[in-house]
Amino acid sequence: MTSNLSPGLVDWLDASANGLDAGSLEPSGIVPNLAASGLFRAGLAAEWGGDGGDITDAVEAIAGVSERSLAAGFVFWGQRTFIDYLVQSSNETLRQALLPDLLAGAVAGATGLSNAMKFLSGLEGLQIKARRLGDGYALDGKLPWVTNLRPQGFHVAAAVAEEATGATLVVSIPSDAAGVTRGADLELMAMRASNTAAIDLKGVPVTAAQILTTDARAWLPRVRPAFLGMQCGLSIGLARRGLAEARAHLGAGRHILTEPLDDLAASLARCESALREGLRGGVFTTAAAPLFELRIQLAEIAQEAVSLELQAAGGRAYLTASGQGFQRRWREAAFVPIITPSLVQLKAALATHRAELAGRAA
Numbered sequence: 001m002t003s004n005l006s007p008g009l010v011d012w013l014d015a016s017a018n019g020l021d022a023g024s025l026e027p028s029g030i031v032p033n034l035a036a037s038g039l040f041r042a043g044l045a046a047e048w049g050g051d052g053g054d055i056t057d058a059v060e061a062i063a064g065v066s067e068r069s070l071a072a073g074f075v076f077w078g079q080r081t082f083i084d085y086l087v088q089s090s091n092e093t094l095r096q097a098l099l100p101d102l103l104a105g106a107v108a109g110a111t112g113l114s115n116a117m118k119f120l121s122g123l124e125g126l127q128i129k130a131r132r133l134g135d136g137y138a139l140d141g142k143l144p145w146v147t148n149l150r151p152q153g154f155h156v157a158a159a160v161a162e163e164a165t166g167a168t169l170v171v172s173i174p175s176d177a178a179g180v181t182r183g184a185d186l187e188l189m190a191m192r193a194s195n196t197a198a199i200d201l202k203g204v205p206v207t208a209a210q211i212l213t214t215d216a217r218a219w220l221p222r223v224r225p226a227f228l229g230m231q232c233g234l235s236i237g238l239a240r241r242g243l244a245e246a247r248a249h250l251g252a253g254r255h256i257l258t259e260p261l262d263d264l265a266a267s268l269a270r271c272e273s274a275l276r277e278g279l280r281g282g283v284f285t286t287a288a289a290p291l292f293e294l295r296i297q298l299a300e301i302a303q304e305a306v307s308l309e310l311q312a313a314g315g316r317a318y319l320t321a322s323g324q325g326f327q328r329r330w331r332e333a334a335f336v337p338i339i340t341p342s343l344v345q346l347k348a349a350l351a352t353h354r355a356e357l358a359g360r361a362a
Contacts, residue, residue: 001346002026004008004060004061004064004067005064006035006037007040007165008037008128009033009034009036009037009039009065010012010068011222012033013065013069013072014068015067015326016029016069016072017068017069017071017229017325018324018325018328019072019193020069020072020192020193020194021069021070021071021103021190021191021193021328021331021332022192022193023185023188023192023193024182025193026153026193027071027075027150027193027194027195028150028152029121030149030193030194031074031078031105031108031148032081032105033081033105034065034072034075034105034240035103035104035105035106036076036105036189036277038074038341039061039065039080039085040050040076040079040080040102040103040105041078042057042058042060042061043055043056043057043058043059043061043084044087044103045087045170046276048087048095048099049099049100049103050103052340054279054280055084055226055227055229055230055279056247056275056276056280057227058080058084058226058230058233059081059229059232059236059275059279059313060232060233061076061077061232061233061236062077062080062230062233062234062235063130063233063236063237063240063247064237065237065239066233066234066235066236066237066241067136067238067240067241067260067306068235068236068237068241070190070191070237070238070329070332071190071191071192071194071239071332072232073233074147074194074195074339075147075148075195077111077147077230077231077234078109078110078148079102079108079148079232079257080145080230081109081111081226081227081230082102082109082110082148082156082157083099083103083109084157084223084227085109085157085170085172085212085223086098086099086102086111086144086152086212086231086345088219088223089110089143089212089213089219090213091209091211091212091254092126092337093209094172094209094210094211094212095288096194097239098155098172101153102288103162103165103237104318105155106152107150107152107155108125108148108149108150108152108153108154108155109145109154109155109156109157110146110148110149110154110155110156110157111146111147111156111157111224111227111258112143112144112146112156112157112159112173112199113157113158113159113170113220113227113304114145114146114157115127115159115223115340116139116158116170116216117141117213117220117227117228118340118341118345119159119168120169120217120221121341121345121348121349122352123341123345123347123348125140125161126159126160126161126162126168127141127142127159128140128141128142128143128159128161128201129141129160129162130160130161130162130163130169130171130206131164132162133163133205133316135207135349136205136206136207136208136210137160137169137205138179138205138206139158139161139173139179139201139203139204139205139206140169140201140202140204140225141160141201142198142199142201143156143158143198143199143201143294144198145186145196145198145296145340146196146197146198147182147194147195147196148194148195148196148348149164149195149197149199150195150198151195153175153184154174155172155173155174156169156172156173156175156199157173157212157314158169158170158171158173158201159170159220161352164242164297167214167215168215168216168217168289168303169211169212169213169214169215169216170211170212170213170216170219171206171210171211171212172210172212173201173204173206173210177204177205178203178204178205179201179202179203179204179205180199180200180201180204181199181200181201181202182197182198182199183197183199183200184197185197188228188326189331189334189335190331190332190334190335191331191332192337194268220286220287221285221286224284224288224291225278225279225282225284225285225291226279227266228284228291228292228295228341229275229279229284229291230277231295231339232275232294232298233236233300233301234302234336234339235299235301235302235336236268236271236272236298238263238300238302238306238329238332238333238336238349239301239302239304239305240268241266241305241306241329242266242302242305242307242308242309242329242333243261243264243268243305243307243309245309245325245329246305246311246312246313246315247261247311247312248260248310248311249313249314250312253313254311254312256313257312261308264301264304264305264308264349264361267297267301268297268301268305271294271297271298271301271307274290274294275291275294275298276357278290278294284341285314289350289353290326290348292346292348292350293350295343295346296343296347299336299337299343302333302336302339303333303336304328305328306326306332306333309326309329309358310330310335313326316320
C-alpha cells in the first residue's frame with residue numbers, strides 16, 4: 001500500500017492538524033477538502049462514480065490522511081464507510097439520491113452502526129426501537145457517540161429493532177428529519193474538530209425509501225470487513241508517522257532504538273499485508289476473528305510507534321513549542337483503542353469465540 005495525496009491537501013492537513021485536534025479550527029473544511037482531492041472515490045467502482053480499485057485503496061487513502069491528522073482521518077472513515085453502506089445496499093433509489101453529494105462533499109455521511117457492530121458480536125442490544133407508522137416506522141432511541149455530524153447537513157446510518165416482530169433493520173436518517181436532535185459536540189480530549197456528538201430520536205419517521213436493509217443480521221457481516229478494515233487505516237497512518245518521526249530523531253546516543261524500530265516496522269508491514277489479503281480475498285466476511293486480531297495488533301503498533309517517537313525525540317517532545325506534533329499524536333494514540341468496537345470489546349468477542357471453539361472440540 002502506498003499513499004498518494006495531492007500536495008495541496010498535504011499542505012492543508014499539515015497546517016490544520018493541530019487546530020483540528022484542539023478544536024480551534026472550524027471543522028467544516030474537512031469533508032470538502034477531502035472531496036476536492038477525490039479521496040472519497042478511492043476504492044469505489046467506476047459505476048458508482050469512483051476511481052476503481054478495491055477497498056484496500058480506501059484503507060490506504062485513510063492511512064495517508066491519518067499520517068497527518070487523525071481527526072481528518074476519522075472523519076474520512078465515517079464518510080467513506082457510509083458510502084460503502086450505500087454500495088452494499090440493494091436500495092438503488094437511496095443510493096442514487098445520496099451518493100453524488102457524498103462523493104462531492106456537499107453532505108456528510110455518518111456511520112451510526114458502532115452499536116450494531118457490538119450487537120452483531122453479542123456485546124449489547126440495539127439502542128433504537130422501531131414501531132410501525134403507516135407503511136413505514138417511527139424511531140425512538142439514542143446514538144450516544146457519532147462522528148461527522150456536520151451542522152451543514154448529514155445522513156446517519158442506524159440499526160433498529162422492530163418492536164412488534166424483533167426484526168432488525170438498517171436505515172438512513174437525514175439530519176433535518178422531524179424528531180432528530182443533535183447534541184453539542186462532545187468535549188473530547190483530542191479530535192475536537194471531528195463533529196462528534198450524540199443524537200436523540202423521538203418519533204422520527206422513516207419510509208421504505210430510507211431502508212438500507214430489512215435484515216441487519218445478514219447484512220452487517222457483509223459490511224463489517226470494510227467498516228473495520230478502513231478503521232485499521234487510522235492505526236496504519238499513525239504508526240507510519242510515529243516510526244518516521246522516530247527515525248528522524250535518531251542521532252548520537254539514540255541508535256539503540258534502530259532495532260526496535262526495524263522490528264516494529266516489520267510487524268506493521270506484516271499486518272498491512274494480512275489486512276490487504278483478507279479484504280481482497282473476502283475471508284473476513286465469514287471469519288471475523290482474524291480481522292479483530294489485526295485491528296488490535298495495529299492499534300498496539302500505533303501506540304508503540306508513538307512511544308518510540310517519544311524516546312527518540314527525548315525532552316524536546318515534552319516542550320510545548322517543539323513537541324506539538326508529537327503531543328497531538330500521543331493524544332491520537334490514546335483515542336485509537338477506544339474507537340468502537342474498542343480493543344476491550346474486541347478482546348471480549350475473541351475470548352467468547354475461542355471458548356465456543358473449545359466447547360465444540362471437547
